[in-house]
Amino acid sequence: xxxxxxxxxxxxxxxxxxxxxxxxxxxxxxxxxxxxxxxxxxxxxxxxxxxxxxxxxxxxxxxxxxxxxxxxxxxxxxxxxxxxxxxxxxxxxxxxxxxxxxxxxxxxxxxxxxxxxxxxxxxxxxxxxxxxxxxxxxxxxxxxxxxxxxxxxxxxxxxxxxxxxxxxxxxxxxxxxxxxxxxxxxxxxxxxxxxxxxxxxxxxxxxxxxxxxxxxxxxxxxxxxxxxxxxxxxxxxxxxxxxxxxxxxxxxxxxxxxxxxxxxxxxxxxxxxxxxxxxxxxxxxxxxxxxxxxxxxxxxxxxxxxxxxxxxxxxxxxxxxxxxxxxxxxxxxxxxxxxxxxxxxxxxxxx
Ligand SMILES: *Cc1c(COP(=O)(O)O)cnc(C)c1O
Numbered sequence: 630x631x632x633x634x635x636x637x638x639x640x641x642x643x644x645x646x647x648x649x650x651x652x653x654x655x656x657x658x659x660x661x662x663x664x665x666x667x668x669x670x671x672x673x674x675x676x677x678x679x680x681x682x683x684x685x686x687x688x689x690x691x692x693x694x695x696x697x698x699x700x701x702x703x704x705x706x707x708x709x710x711x712x713x714x715x716x717x718x719x720x721x722x723x724x725x726x727x728x729x730x731x732x733x734x735x736x737x738x739x740x741x742x743x744x745x746x747x748x749x750x751x752x753x754x755x756x757x758x759x760x761x762x763x764x765x766x767x768x769x770x771x772x773x774x775x776x777x778x779x780x781x782x783x784x785x786x787x788x789x790x791x792x793x794x795x796x797x798x799x800x801x802x803x804x805x806x807x808x809x810x811x812x813x814x815x816x817x818x819x820x821x822x823x824x825x826x827x828x829x830x831x832x833x834x835x836x837x838x839x840x841x842x843x844x845x846x847x848x849x850x851x852x853x854x855x856x857x858x859x860x861x862x863x864x865x866x867x868x869x870x871x872x873x874x875x876x877x878x879x880x881x882x883x884x885x886x887x888x889x890x891x892x893x894x895x896x897x898x899x900x901x902x903x904x905x906x907x908x909x910x911x912x913x914x915x916x917x918x919x920x921x922x923x924x925x926x927x928x929x930x931x932x933x934x935x936x937x938x939x940x941x942x943x944x945x946x947x948x949x950x951x952x953x954x955x956x957x958x959x960x961x962x963x964x965x966x967x968x969x970x971x972x973x974x975x976x977x978x979x980x
Contacts, residue, residue, distance in 0.1 A: 638731070638753035645747040651946050657971055659962040660948040662788070662816070662923050664845035666894055666965070669887035672846070672880050679879035688875035691865070694882045695873075699853060702885045703825060709858040710828070712865060713881070715872050717815060717839035717852025721782075722748055723867045724811055724835065724854070728780045729754045735780040738767060740952040742784045742813065754779075760955070765792035765917065772802035781806055784813040786820050789950050789960040791919030793820050799834075800827050809833045816921035818843035818895055819902075825855060832857045842922055843895060844884045851881040898922050902963045908973050927958040932979075939979050945972050 632640070648661035667673070696708035705711065714720040721744065729735050731753035737745045739758035749756040757778075759771045765787065772781075783802070786793045803810040814836050817823045827834040836855040841847035851873065854861065873881075905924050909916045914926040927933065937949035937959060951957035961972065 636753065638750060642747070642750035645744055648948055649946060655944050657945045657964065657968045659964050659968065659972060660946045660960075661847070662842055662921070662962045663847045664842060664894065664898070664922070665963075665968060666845055666897075668845040668849075668880070668884060669890040671883045671887050671890075672844075675879040675883035676876055679876045682875060682879075684875060686875075687871050688873060688878055690871055692873050692878045692881070695851075695853075695878050695885065698882045699885045702888055703855070705825070705855065706829075707858075709861060710855055712854040712856070712861045712868070713873050713878070714852050714854065714868065715877075716841065716850040717813070717837045718744060719850075719868075719872060720837050720852050720854045721745065721811070721813070723864055724809075724837075725749060725752055725754070725780065726867050727864050728809055730779070733777045733779045735782060736771070736778060737782045738771060738784075738787065740789060740950070740955055741787050742782075745782045761787075761790075765790045767794055767798065767802070772805040774805070774807050778806075779808050780811065781808060782811045782813060784815065785824065786814075786816040786919075786921040788816070788921065788923070789925045789948070789958070790917050791816070791921040791923055791925055792917060793822065793920040796822050796824055796827065799824050800831070803827060803831050803834045806833065809835055812836045815839045815842055816923075818891065819899060819922050820920035828855050828857065832860060835860065840881055840884055843891060845894070846880060846884060849877050849880050851877050851884075898963045901966055901969055904966075905961065905963065905969055905973070909976075912973075912977060922963045924961050924963070925958055926961065927956070931957075933957050933959050936976065936979050940972065940975055943975050945975055947972070 651658050692713035695713050696711040699711050700708045725748040729752055734755040734757055735749050736757045739760045746756045762768050812824045814823055824836055828836055839852040906916050909926050914928050917925045934949050940947055948960040950960055
């Protein structure tokens with residue numbers, strides 16, 4: 630029986646459950662924080678050009694064109710500060726493999742991104758969840774050192790809350806920790822502050838970014854790490870030799886070079902988000918002010934799961950999330966104005 634031949638850590642773990650993918654068609658999909666708008670036209674053009682390029686050849690193993698363009702766009706000293714990956718999920722995998730050994734542990738806030746636990750499980754490592762305090766503040770315990778603590782992960786803005794820990798607080802957490810602090814900035818383009826300068830001040834601050842959300846490229850799979858050059862060099866040993874393909878490198882290079890497009894899309898989505906927050910509040914929801922492209926809301930009547938099901942029956946998919954010992958609620962991605970109007974109208978009809 631092959632079952633007994635898998636590593637025990639694998640047999641023990643639960644698989645990560647991604648958000649539902651609806652059959653293409655009429656469903657309004659507001660459950661996985663994708664961008665409702667297509668990527669920049671330059672990106673589509675770059676993909677078309679790459680598709681008629683030399684696909685019989687291996688791609689650039691270190692995505693040089695992307696790293697140059699990204700260093701430029703983000704104001705980093707140079708491309709050696711960037712490690713490109715097949716989605717930021719791959720970057721997170723590389724980080725856990727690089728820093729956390731079997732039997733050691735990593736720390737994450739709670740509730741936050743569940744994938745970190747899966748990555749620890751695969752590694753045969755343990756995870757420790759530090760609950761947020763009221764109003765999504767981090768307790769001092771989040772920055773405390775412990776034996777065998779090898780990595781601390783902070784999604785900032787956080788999911789599902791959309792809340793942002795201010796940069797000065799992130800800096801002091803990083804300073805107090807002996808291990809690296811990963812700041813997962815998947816949603817940071819929707820916020821008004823980021824932690825990139827901390828990377829230049831502290832070699833233990835590592836920032837991850839993705840093109841899946843703000844750049845509208847979830848289907849492409851591209852993410853990256855920003856870290857000091859000696860950290861990037863060491864972690865590069867772990868990645869697959871050709872972890873990003875030629876088409877995604879071309880797309881990602883064009884995407885980070887389209888910063889004007891990005892500001893316009895972010896402004897549009899943030900305006901829609903403001904409208905969502907206002908109307909949901911008027912409907913009686915407790916709405917957490919969001920710095921991301923989704924809104925976390927809870928209704929005092931507690932009927933979150935039935936609202937989710939009602940919306941789904943009406944072909945609107947949002948994310949119902951329930952966190953043991955904490956509570957539940959709805960996480961609704963910011964869609965187009967029309968999609969959000971449809972969703973709000975259905976929520977108003979729910980009784
Ligand atoms: C969506 C998301 C990512 C994953 O990004 P990919 O680049 O698509 O793998 C990482 N972290 C958080 C917190 C996310 O919500």
